[in-house]
Amino acid sequence: MPQTSVVFSSILGPSCSGQVQPGMGERGAGAGGSGDLIFQDGRLISGSLEALMEHLVPTVDYYPDRTYIFTFLLSSRVFIPPHDLLARVGQICLEQRQQLQAGSEKVKLKSFSAKIVQLLKEWTEAFPYDFQDEKAMAELKAITHRVAQCDEENGTVKKAIAQMTQSLLLSLAARSQLQELREKLRSPAVDKGPVLKAKPPAAQKDILGVCCDPLVLAQQLTHIELERVSSIHPEDLMQIVSHMDSRDKHRCRGDLTKTYSLEAYDNWFNCLSMLVATEVCRVVKKKHRTRMLEFFIDVARECFNIGNFNSMMAIISGMNLSPVARLKKTWSKVKTAKFDVLEHHMDPSSNFCNYRTALQGATQRSQLANSSREKIVIPVFNLFVKDIYFLHKIHTNHLPNGHINFKKFWEISRQIHEFMTWTQVECPFEKDKKIQSYLLTAPIYSEEALFIASFESEGPENHMEKDSWKTLRTTLLNRA
Numbered sequence: 001m002p003q004t005s006v007v008f009s010s011i012l013g014p015s016c017s018g019q020v021q022p023g024m025g026e027r028g029a030g031a032g033g034s035g036d037l038i039f040q041d042g043r044l045i046s047g048s049l050e051a052l053m054e055h056l057v058p059t060v061d062y063y064p065d066r067t068y069i070f071t072f073l074l075s076s077r078v079f080i081p082p083h084d085l086l087a088r089v090g091q092i093c094l095e096q097r098q099q100l101q102a103g104s105e106k107v108k109l110k111s112f113s114a115k116i117v118q119l120l121k122e123w124t125e126a127f128p129y130d131f132q133d134e135k136a137m138a139e140l141k142a143i144t145h146r147v148a149q150c151d152e153e154n155g156t157v158k159k160a161i162a163q164m165t166q167s168l169l170l171s172l173a174a175r176s177q178l179q180e181l182r183e184k185l186r187s188p189a190v191d192k193g194p195v196l197k198a199k200p201p202a203a204q205k206d207i208l209g210v211c212c213d214p215l216v217l218a219q220q221l222t223h224i225e226l227e228r229v230s231s232i233h234p235e236d237l238m239q240i241v242s243h244m245d246s247r248d249k250h251r252c253r254g255d256l257t258k259t260y261s262l263e264a265y266d267n268w269f270n271c272l273s274m275l276v277a278t279e280v281c282r283v284v285k286k287k288h289r290t291r292m293l294e295f296f297i298d299v300a301r302e303c304f305n306i307g308n309f310n311s312m313m314a315i316i317s318g319m320n321l322s323p324v325a326r327l328k329k330t331w332s333k334v335k336t337a338k339f340d341v342l343e344h345h346m347d348p349s350s351n352f353c354n355y356r357t358a359l360q361g362a363t364q365r366s367q368l369a370n371s372s373r374e375k376i377v378i379p380v381f382n383l384f385v386k387d388i389y390f391l392h393k394i395h396t397n398h399l400p401n402g403h404i405n406f407k408k409f410w411e412i413s414r415q416i417h418e419f420m421t422w423t424q425v426e427c428p429f430e431k432d433k434k435i436q437s438y439l440l441t442a443p444i445y446s447e448e449a450l451f452i453a454s455f456e457s458e459g460p461e462n463h464m465e466k467d468s469w470k471t472l473r474t475t476l477l478n479r480a
Contacts, residue, residue, distance in 0.1 A: 038403065043410075044068065046403035049079055057092045058115035060100070060108045069122055074234055074416065075409035078241055078397065082127070083135035089119075090143040097146065106150070113147045113157050120144065121164045127235055128171035206292070207279050210438045214295060218302035219429035220436055221272070221311040225378045226427045228268055231261045237416050240385055241392045265381055269314045271444065276318025278445040280327075281453035289457065290333040293319065297339045304345065307362040307376040309355065316346055323447075323454035326465070330458065352383060363418075372428035384419060388412060448472065 037047040037055055047055065056064055056072055076085050093116050100109040120140065124131060131137050144161045211217045239262070276296055283289040296315050303312040318324065319339070325331075347354050362377045369375040395408040445453065452472060460466040 045407040046399055046401075046405060048403055049076075052076070052404060052406065053085065053088050054092060056119070057089055057096070058112065058119055059096060060112050063115055063118070066122070069119065070126055070417075071406075071409055071413040073123060073127055074238055074413055075406075077235065077238055079404070081133075082130040083133050083139055086123075086130075086136055086139040086143070090139055090146075093143060094146060097150075109150050110157065113150050114160070116143070116147050117157055117160045117164065121160065124164055124168040124171075127233075128168055129175060129233065129235065131168055132172060132175070205438075206282070207275075207438065207442075208292065208295060211432075211435045212295070214298035215302045216432070217299050217435065218306055218308065218311070220432055220439065221299070221303060222306055222308045222376060222378065223427050223429055223431055224268070224436060224439065225308055225310055226376075226423070226425065228265050229378065229381075229423045232265060232423060233261070234416050234420055236261050237388065237419065238412075240388045241412065262385075269310060269317075269381065272311065272314040272439075273318035273321065274444045274450075275439070275442060276315050277321045277324050277450055278443075280319070280324050281445065281450050281457065284457075286330055286333065286457070289327065289330045293324075293330065293334050297334075297342065300342050301338055304342065304358070306373075307366070308378045309359060309362075309380050310378045312342065313346055313380045313382075316342055321450070323450035326454060326461075327458050328461075352380075355380065355383070366422070366425075372426055375425045376428075377422040377425075379419070379422070384415075388415065391415070448475075452476070 037051050038045055044055070052072055053076075056069065058064065073082075073085075076082075080088075096112060097109065100112060120143065124140075131140060144165070148158050148161055150157070207217070211220070280289055280292050280296070283292055296319060300312045300315040303309070303315070345354050345358055346352070359377070359379055366375045366377045391408070391412055395411075396405055397408070399405050451468065455465070455469045455472070460469045
């Protein structure tokens with residue numbers, strides 16, 4: 001949602017450093033023991049869950065650093081579900097409110113109430129989908145009801161609560177509509193291929209019949225990538241951590257809706273790889289297959305130039321699938337110099353060092369960009385997920401003294417912030433419905449059909465391939 005994007009950027013700013021901002025104040029830590037917060041050079045690095053929760057809640061003289069608000073709300077779900085965190089925040093607020101009421105300090109009480117509403121506003125804008133949970137929504141209503149009691153009729157606090165609630169409901173309604181739309185979208189059909197004749201008629205339309213310009217196709221792929229990745233939210237990415245941490249009894253387990261967008265985006269990568277393989281293997285004539293391979297090599301190169309590394313990797317993966325890679329006679333006619341350059345960029349050695357260098361260059365270009373075209377950075381999503389995974393596995397959640405290792409979560413938050421910044425770029429390319437419809441709905445061959453088509457184009461060359469081809473033929477004849 002646009003609201004989430006704007007708030008996300010304003011909360012984290014350019015660095016997500018965790019430094020205490022001037023004028024924000026600093027809440028006192030506990031009196032000692034496990035309740036203490038540990039700072040290093042002004043940066044919070046560890047604390048107990050209770051102390052971290054208390055550090056989130058404002059006082060009359062204190063409001064938490066906005067980078068801390070986001071990072072803690074994001075990472076806390078590993079240890080406590082959002083509705084339980086909200087209940088604890090409400091309890092801390094109530095205790096402070098009762099102290100202020102006992103002292104008859106109405107001015108301070110109203111100031112404190114305004115800060116609580118501001119905290120809730122930032123929470124509902126950055127993570128609106130926490131409130132799809134009925135328990136969280138009930139806790140929110142309970143807190144805002146108590147806070148509103150200190151304000152006069154039509155006062156500023158009550159108005160702020162009304163605006164926050166309206167914005168939250170709009171965000172939740174938009175998410176619900178998006179989920180309904182996703183269910184209506186048809187996934188690409190899987191074509192299992194006819195029995196022993198996987199080849200389509202020569203007149204059947206292929207990708208070159210829809211778009212023969214590599215740059216245009218790369219732009220339409222980028223359009224699809226940005227549309228799909230924009231449905232991923234920070235809390236979705238945090239599921240990578242919370243779902244893996246099965247040993248933590250208090251982790252936020254999440255639900256299927258919170259991982260749907262991640263799975264859908266990953267499935268898009270696989271579908272694109274299979275579509276590339278299908279388009280190559282289904283071509284009857286070797287000359288045309290050569291042209292198809294060279295076309296996709298050019299498309300991948302254009303994706304690289306745009307900064308769309310995810311589509312580029314999907315295309316390369318499709319061309320490296322066994323049914324395509326084994327077509328030696330076809331590949332012998334391909335000018336592979338461009339393909340060799342692309343594979344060099346995606347060389348997995350040294351933890352994809354070449355790709356990471358290219359990604360860093362695209363990131364720097366994006367930061368200095370004056371146009372949307374230069375701002376595009378779409379990383380290889382599977383590698384991004386693996387980075388989060390290893391960051392989580394290498395560093396423990398808790399330190400030997402029982403504190404939460406908040407230094408680890410600053411870094412996870414920084415990486416997620418950077419990814420979310422890339423997803424907020426508006427696509428500068430005009431949408432071509434005809435091309436996108438083909439990319440999203442064209443039938444793709446099953447793995448079995450790909451091998452049949454491949455063997456029909458170029459017969460088996462060794463004993464292993466001959467055995468595979470014989471097994472395939474027998475299976476299909478029996479099935480018929």
